[in-house]
Each structure stands twice: as C-alpha cells, then as structure tokens.
Amino acid sequence: MQKTTRQKMTGLFLTLIITTVLLGTQIQKLLTIPSHQFLSVGDPLELNLLLPKQVLNNLEINIHSKDFGKMHLKGNAAVNTVMNQSSPVFSTPGEFKMEFKLFGLIPLRQMVVNVVPPINVVPGGQSIGVLLHSQGVIVVGKSSIVDSRGKKSNPAEDAGIIVGDIIQKINGKPVKTDSQMRDQIESLGKKGQKIVLEIKRQKHVFKTTIKPIYCQETKRYRIGLFIRDSAAGVGTLTFYEPKSKKYGALGHVITDIDTAQEIDLADGKIIGASIEDIRPGKKGQPGEKIGIFKGDSELIGNITQNTQFGIFGHLQKKINNPIYNKTLPIALSGQVHEGSAQILTVLDGNKIESFDIKIEQVTPQSRPEGKGLVIKVTDKRLLEKTGGIVQGMSGSPIIQNNKFVGAVTHVFVNDPTKGFGVLAEWMLMEAGLIPDTVNNSTNLKVG
The missing domain is CATH 2.30.42.10 (PDZ domain)
Incomplete structure (x- = not known):
C-alpha cells in the first residue's frame, strides 16, 4: 500500500513537472502582470490574459486583505477572473494581495491591488508659461x-x-x-x-x-562663473482637480537648459500663454511651440513641486475645458489599452483642440516611471502643422474612451511622430490625489 501511494505521488509530481515545462511559454504571460496595480472602487479587475485551458483549469487565486479577510478562487471563478468575464468587484478602498498558483501548489505570481476612491478631473490642454526659481543659483558656465x-x-x-x-x-x-x-x-x-x-x-x-x-x-x-537663478518656458496644463484646486502640468521634471540638471524648486508660478507660431519637428531635430506669456490671463497658479512626473501646485481660479463640459474619470494603468486615443493641445493662440493619436504600447509598471506609454500621432492636420510631437506639447492630456489616461512627455528624436507618455495615476499620486501606497505598501501574508 505504501508502495502504491509513493507511486501515485511520484506520478503526480512528474505530471506537474511535465505540465509546467510544456506550458512554460503560456505561464510566462502571468509573469507580465505588474506587481502593483491601482483600481477604482467598483471597477472590475481587468487582467485580460488569454491563457490556454490547460492553465486556466488548474489556476487558483488567493485574495487577501488585512481589513477584509480572504477570498479563494479556483475553477470557473478563477477562469472568469483572468478572462474578464466576471471579474471580482472591489467595492471598498483598501489594499488587496493576490497570489496566483498552478494546481494549488506552484506559485506563479503575486500582485498588490490598491483600491482607491474614484477621482474625476478637468482635462487641461491650455498652453502655460512656466516661471521657476531654484534654491540657490546654478553654475551654467565658467569664464x-x-x-x-x-x-x-x-x-x-x-x-x-x-x-x-x-x-x-x-x-x-x-x-x-x-x-x-x-x-x-x-x-x-x-x-x-x-x-x-x-x-x-x-x-x-x-x-x-x-x-x-x-x-x-x-x-x-x-x-569666474556664469550663474542663473531661474528658468522659463512654455508647456501644457495636464489636469485640474476642482475640490483640491490642484493641477498637474508638463509630465516631466524641469531641468536647467545648459546643465540638464534637475532644478531644486524654491518657488515658481504658471500663467496663461498664447501660441504665436510652430517650428515643425524633423528627424533628429525636435520642433517647438513659440509662445508669449499672458500677464492678464485668468489661468494663474503657484508651483510647489518639480518632479519626474511634472510640476504641481494650486490654481487661483477654477478652469473649464471647452471640449469636455464636465470632469472626466481617471483611467488607471490596468484600464489603459493599446489603440486609438486623443490628445488636447493648443496650436494657435489659446484655442484647445483635440487630435488623434494611437497608443502603441502600455508598459506595466510596479514602480513610478515617467515612460509608461508609447504614442504615435496619426492626425493628418497635426502632422502637417507640427510634424508630430514638439517642445511645448509636454503635458498635453491623453484621453481614451472619455477617460483621462496620461500626458505627453517626450518625443522620439529620430521619429517626431512618436513619443512617450506618463500614466495618469503616477501624476495623481505625485499630486497627493492618490495615496502613495506603492512606496508605503504593507506586507500582507497570503493564507
């Protein structure tokens, strides 16, 4: 009897090994799930993994929260979760840890889902003049x-x-x-x-x-030094959150033009700007918007942060977007997809317009990173006017399916039709509108 039991256990063990090896390529898909993901209250968890039945039928998922207990999914429940047919709904803010196992024995992947209250913002697109003073003076040359x-x-x-x-x-x-x-x-x-x-x-x-x-x-x-205490330029407002009066812009850090060093912020402000001309971008030669600051603009705010995700502060007056007459919900990273989208920006004067782009790549990120999106300009009129993405377009909000998903940040120097974008959730986290649960995540034990 003991011999028979050993034979069964050995057979099962060999089956597990052989199955795991044969399905190794498919299982790799699970490893692409980011280790952290944000989710709005009430939204389904969209993993959208097209896994073979051999994996799905033997997949188990443990969900654990120190505040709300445990959930164990297997069989059809697990299949529905990863196929997004009947995803579990997280109806309460909190932190949930998920563990994926094969055959209930082989751990495949862990991820933390941070469920946050829904956030709506006014999308930007307005051109802004940025005036920044550094903490101290920057050495920009010697003589x-x-x-x-x-x-x-x-x-x-x-x-x-x-x-x-x-x-x-x-x-x-x-x-x-x-x-x-x-x-x-x-x-x-x-x-x-x-x-x-x-x-x-x-x-x-x-x-x-x-x-x-x-x-x-x-x-x-x-x-024997040349020094500078300030920086100025033209950029684009990304979003405005009416309740807190906070805004975000640019989508990237401001650096000194001569030294490329990040400017340590002492104080600064933004004001409205008017675009007077466009210098189109070419391969190897980024273009730029040419604008003038409008001292009489109603768009004015302070700058309290200069970070890798842009500049942030508070506006003195509320703003509206002429294209969207109401606030838009945030699309968290798991809700952003490859495909068509739009950017909002100004090409002439202060008129905000919408232009078509394609999101070509969404990079899963477990840590804050300013290049979570790869985008391509597809709008013929924008390409004719600018050649693609130009300086001054940084911060232009990206809209997909009537949700705010991120902002334009950088252009590909050798292909101005393409560029990088930052995901909305990282900008909102930097602004303090989403809790920084990534850097302050608690360790949860999965049962």
Whole structure:
C-alpha cells in the first residue's frame, strides 16, 4: 500500500513537472502582470490574459486583505477572473494581495491591488508659461578673469566648482538670486575679503573658499562663473482637480537648459500663454511651440513641486475645458489599452483642440516611471502643422474612451511622430490625489 501511494505521488509530481515545462511559454504571460496595480472602487479587475485551458483549469487565486479577510478562487471563478468575464468587484478602498498558483501548489505570481476612491478631473490642454526659481543659483558656465596686470585666472575653477553645481549660501547666508550673489561678491571683493560658498552637487553638499579678483574688462570683482537663478518656458496644463484646486502640468521634471540638471524648486508660478507660431519637428531635430506669456490671463497658479512626473501646485481660479463640459474619470494603468486615443493641445493662440493619436504600447509598471506609454500621432492636420510631437506639447492630456489616461512627455528624436507618455495615476499620486501606497505598501501574508 505504501508502495502504491509513493507511486501515485511520484506520478503526480512528474505530471506537474511535465505540465509546467510544456506550458512554460503560456505561464510566462502571468509573469507580465505588474506587481502593483491601482483600481477604482467598483471597477472590475481587468487582467485580460488569454491563457490556454490547460492553465486556466488548474489556476487558483488567493485574495487577501488585512481589513477584509480572504477570498479563494479556483475553477470557473478563477477562469472568469483572468478572462474578464466576471471579474471580482472591489467595492471598498483598501489594499488587496493576490497570489496566483498552478494546481494549488506552484506559485506563479503575486500582485498588490490598491483600491482607491474614484477621482474625476478637468482635462487641461491650455498652453502655460512656466516661471521657476531654484534654491540657490546654478553654475551654467565658467569664464577666465583678466586682472589689472593682464593675468588670466579662474578662482572658482581652481576651487573645484564645476558646471551644474548649485551655490546655496555665501558666507553662511542663503543665495536667492544671481544679482544678490553678484552684489555680495562685489562688496566682499572691495573689502579684500574671501568668500565661503556652500555648494550642492547632486546629493553632496560641501564648502569652498574663494578670493574675488577685480576684472579689468568688466570693472567688477568676480570669481569666474556664469550663474542663473531661474528658468522659463512654455508647456501644457495636464489636469485640474476642482475640490483640491490642484493641477498637474508638463509630465516631466524641469531641468536647467545648459546643465540638464534637475532644478531644486524654491518657488515658481504658471500663467496663461498664447501660441504665436510652430517650428515643425524633423528627424533628429525636435520642433517647438513659440509662445508669449499672458500677464492678464485668468489661468494663474503657484508651483510647489518639480518632479519626474511634472510640476504641481494650486490654481487661483477654477478652469473649464471647452471640449469636455464636465470632469472626466481617471483611467488607471490596468484600464489603459493599446489603440486609438486623443490628445488636447493648443496650436494657435489659446484655442484647445483635440487630435488623434494611437497608443502603441502600455508598459506595466510596479514602480513610478515617467515612460509608461508609447504614442504615435496619426492626425493628418497635426502632422502637417507640427510634424508630430514638439517642445511645448509636454503635458498635453491623453484621453481614451472619455477617460483621462496620461500626458505627453517626450518625443522620439529620430521619429517626431512618436513619443512617450506618463500614466495618469503616477501624476495623481505625485499630486497627493492618490495615496502613495506603492512606496508605503504593507506586507500582507497570503493564507
């Protein structure tokens, strides 16, 4: 009897191994499920996995929440879940951990589903002028100084300062503007005093001492640097959330034009802008919108964050979108699909228009990432006018099936008809409209 039992167990074990090997390619599809996914309350979980019957018939799913208990799905229930015929409905906000098993024994994949309250936003598309001040001044170049004896030198370079460094303090006092720093150097130079600079280089902060030199050419005391304290440009508003008055724009971080360094935000604002001309994009040469800031615009807000997902802040007045007369729901990443979509942007003056695009790729992401979408412009009029995606179009909202799904961020330099987009959920998480459960996820034990 023991021999028979051992034979049965051995046979079952061999069957499991052989079946797993034979179905390895199909099972790989389960591994493409992101380890984290957001879901709005009441929406079905759309996994849309077209798996063979051999896998589906032997698939089991455990769902566990520390607040709402456990659910075990097998057979038809599991099949309906992955085939999206009768997906389980998550009717309460919370965090749910799902575990996929084959034959109830072989673990295949785990994922965390974060169920969040429904969020509706006003889609943007308006052109905006962006004015940003950095924390300190940014070193954007160096220049040798010719002293009264005709000798060339650069004391800042000798002290180890490089392009991209941020000067935060001079003699212990915060530096806020480039003019403030020039005046300080002039004043201390006249007194024959050295200056102590506090420098930030990426995440490292250090101090260095420099003695200003009188420049024969400019008739001022200098240390040999070109500096800048601000950045300005034209972009596109992405969304506005009426209850909190929060907005998001651009979809990517603002960097200094000369150093490509991320600007540490001190303060800033956005105002309305009017597009006066378009320089079309070509292969290897990105195009751009040419706009002017409108000081009398009703669209005005502060900038409180400059992040990899764009700039964020609060608008002083509510805004409307002339194409959509009501707010749109958010499409979370699991609801975004390859296929037709639209972008909202301005090509002339301040008129928002809708243009056709195709979402060519949706990348499952378990961590915040600004390139979750690959898009292609298909609208003939937009292609004729711009050649595709141009600078100033960053932040243009992407709409699919009357839902806000993300924003345009970058253009493919060698193919301006294509570009990247950021998923809406990452922008809303950055704005604090969706809980940051990805970075603060609790460890749940599956029973």
